[in-house]
Amino acid sequence: MAAGAVISLQGVTKRFGGLTAVDGVSVDLVEGEFFALLGPSGCGKTTLLRMVAGFEEPDEGAIHLDGRDMARLGANRRPINLMFQSYALFPHMDVRRNISYGLEMERLAKGEIARRVDEILEQTQLSALAHRKPAQLSGGQRQRVALARALIKRPRVLLLDEPLGALDKKLREQMQLELKRLQHEFGITFVVVTHDQEEALVLADRIALMNGGRIVQLDAPRALYEEPRTRFAAQFIGLTNLFEGRAVAGGIEIAGLGPLQAACDLQAGSACALSVRPERIVLARDRMAEGYNAVSGEITDIAYLGQSENLRVAVDGYETPLSVCVAPDGQADARTDARTGAQRHRVGETVWCHWRPAHGRILTD
Numbered sequence: 317m318a319a320g321a322v323i324s325l326q327g328v329t330k331r332f333g334g335l336t337a338v339d340g341v342s343v344d345l346v347e348g349e350f351f352a353l354l355g356p357s358g359c360g361k362t363t364l365l366r367m368v369a370g371f372e373e374p375d376e377g378a379i380h381l382d383g384r385d386m387a388r389l390g391a392n393r394r395p396i397n398l399m400f401q402s403y404a405l406f407p408h409m410d411v412r413r414n415i416s417y418g419l420e421m422e423r424l425a426k427g428e429i430a431r432r433v434d435e436i437l438e439q440t441q442l443s444a445l446a447h448r449k450p451a452q453l454s455g456g457q458r459q460r461v462a463l464a465r466a467l468i469k470r471p472r473v474l475l476l477d478e479p480l481g482a483l484d485k486k487l488r489e490q491m492q493l494e495l496k497r498l499q500h501e502f503g504i505t506f507v508v509v510t511h512d513q514e515e516a517l518v519l520a521d522r523i524a525l526m527n528g529g530r531i532v533q534l535d536a537p538r539a540l541y542e543e544p545r546t547r548f549a550a551q552f553i554g555l556t557n558l559f560e561g562r563a564v565a566g567g568i569e570i571a572g573l574g575p576l577q578a579a580c581d582l583q584a585g586s587a588c589a590l591s592v593r594p595e596r597i598v599l600a601r602d603r604m605a606e607g608y609n610a611v612s613g614e615i616t617d618i619a620y621l622g623q624s625e626n627l628r629v630a631v632d633g634y635e636t637p638l639s640v641c642v643a644p645d646g647q648a649d650a651r652t653d654a655r656t657g658a659q660r661h662r663v664g665e666t667v668w669c670h671w672r673p674a675h676g677r678i679l680t681d
Contacts (some may be wrong), residue, residue: 322347322472322505323368328377330363337363339529340377345473350499350506352516355526356552361509364526365475368507369398381472397471399479403462405450412437412446415465422469432468439501440464456487460494467502476508480515492518513553517541525549541593546681550591557597557638558679559590568678572633576609577673582680589679594626594641596675599667608670613638615665620644627661629669638669 321344330338338360345351353361366372368379370391379386386394405414412433419429437443440460450458459479466474479495480488496519499506510516516523517537525533525540525548533540533549544550547558561570563582568590569575578590603610613631627640642661661667 320347321345322382323507324378324380324383325364325368326378326380328364328367328374328379330360330367330372331375336529338367338374341529341531342377343524343531343534345505345507346522348503348505349521350496350508350519352520352523353507353509353526354511354513354516354523356511359526360529361526362477365398365477365507365509368473369396369475370394371398395472396475397466397469397473398475398477399462399466400477403450403458405458405461405465407450410447410449411442411453411461414450414461415442415468418465418469436464436468440467440498454487455483456491456494459483459491463495463498467498467504471504473505473507476506478510479508480510480512488515495519517553525552527552543677544591544679547589547591547679548681550677550679555594555639555641557592557594558636559592559634561588561590562586563588563678567673570634572635573611573631576676578609578676578678579673580678582678586680591677591679592671592675594639595624596671597638597640598670599627599629599640599642599661600670601665601667603668604670608672609676610668610670611638612666612668615661615663615667618661618663625661629667631669640669 323345325341325343328338328341329336341364353364355361363372367374370386370389381394406417409417415436416429416433419432437446440463442457442460442464445453445457450461453461480491483491492515508519520537522534522536523540524531527548533545540549541553544553550556550558559568559570559576561568563580563586564575564584567575567577567580568588576590582588611631611634613629615627616630616637617628619626624641625644627642629638629640631638
């Protein structure tokens, strides 16, 4: 168990019949961090969360809270709260009563309950809504009530299962910032389960990317995006271009394209892939100076997204089109350092796609 860890999972495994939902997971959750369990449906992330909460028991391994084995500690006895996607608010109770209910069940003094409810209403910006019923609230307001109800019990850890899944895109983005604010203000360890890559990147201090019941990469958001260790990680987190080929000195050999430069320490001839993010590719009408990998092709599709345009380029000698993200109208993009041209690109145009060797990553798994 690492120093500063509030929860430690050691070789945790869970099976349902012949299906292994969680397979030997070991990870420490640090005090006060925002931790995300990310992955596709069926990867085991919700089962793992339910074991931490106490709603499922591991078949193998151990779960410790502050160094204490929680194996025989029921869900109601753990200093952990779980907030469900549905929020599970009592429809016949107003906001204030929904929030105070847990403290009433603990038989706290009425004065203490009132003081803590007033405090949490102010912190979650719900004071003006205290006497409304859940049906009178917006989706974002109901979510804040559910959060307030969970936080008022001052848990050591707050578990959130797809907490923003029921909200529309704009409200979801607003509530991501609200979650970060509340987590920072309360200093409680938050663990969120999500299948939304963007949500995990925005919210989390660290992300455990899961697949097939295992953690395939555990990293800070930027490292997970910029330095994926597997094809799965590169393709699940955001969008990437994968060139399949064989390792050569100083890079990778691609059938139909030839050698491309990248940091590579594999044995020559080893099967591998080169991952290049769409925003790392620089488009130009002519081939640029040395220092870049370059392939030519024809623009087949352009999708305008407001802040960016996503282009597909059919590359000469390679069957898979490239995805390229550029700023509209050829405006400079801060993430690249060599954009050229001031005219908008068009379908049917022949272009050169360039990227620096350092912006590609060799993957073997």
